[in-house]
Amino acid sequence: EVQLVESGGGLVKPGGSLRLSCAASGFTFSSYSMNWVRQAPGKGLEWVSSISSSSSYIYYADSVKGRFTISRDNAKNSLYLQMNSLRAEDTAVYYCARDRQWLVNIYFDYWGQGTLVTVSS
Amino acid sequence: SSELTQDPAVSVALGQTVRITCQGDSLRSYYASWYQQKPGQAPVLVIYGKNNRPSGIPDRFSGSSSGNTASLTITGAQAEDEADYYCNSRDSSGNRWVFGGGTKLTVL
Numbered sequence: 695e696v697q698l699v700e701s702g703g704g705l706v707k708p709g710g711s712l713r714l715s716c717a718a719s720g721f722t723f724s725s726y727s728m729n730w731v732r733q734a735p736g737k738g739l740e741w742v743s744s745i746s747s748s749s750s751y752i753y754y755a756d757s758v759k760g761r762f763t764i765s766r767d768n769a770k771n772s773l774y775l776q777m778n779s780l781r782a783e784d785t786a787v788y789y790c791a792r793d794r795q796w797l798v799n800i801y802f803d804y805w806g807q808g809t810l811v812t813v814s815s
Numbered sequence: 816s817s818e819l820t821q822d823p824a825v826s827v828a829l830g831q832t833v834r835i836t837c838q839g840d841s842l843r844s845y846y847a848s849w850y851q852q853k854p855g856q857a858p859v860l861v862i863y864g865k866n867n868r869p870s871g872i873p874d875r876f877s878g879s880s881s882g883n884t885a886s887l888t889i890t891g892a893q894a895e896d897e898a899d900y901y902c903n904s905r906d907s908s909g910n911r912w913v914f915g916g917g918t919k920l921t922v923l
Binding site for chain 2: 729731738739740741744751753754755789793794798799800801802803805806807808
């Protein structure tokens, strides 16, 4: 059974840093691209960042570029998101999600339960 | 602003059919995927590709696409289908992902 379990969320002051982790199990982690998707309270889903299976390709949303860093450790079956210079607008539930792509078929097939990040003084 | 456009809210009578649409230029190049999200829960994939359902998704859910518009149809909506629905695809660069703003479905 595929499982994605996020951790590392919490309360942080504006300008602070936080590192999120996502522990993957039930599949060959090193074969899949992974993503972080967030959802601010009462708002819609927002894609944050993606990383290819071997970390060769990394992309960020404009809203987090230069402040957030995505990484992975295939030996530990883990995905990370280092978040620096946090702002109030970064307050959200952060989900890790596995993506699948072949030809014109693209989708996120598994999601974690999310971890809440609150940025407030 | 989202590159995928959805109606904010749609309602349907119990047992009737409802279609939720998603518009965006990237849908001319990629099939949209659709996610159901209930309050306090993570999103769940309900439709991907031309019209594929993951295991466990009822066959009352179906997808279609024409030009720059993708549609999610629920035939015979049930009370448990009341949720937020999001479409998803690539952005105009082809490297990043984008979600529609979401459609809140109310089953009357």
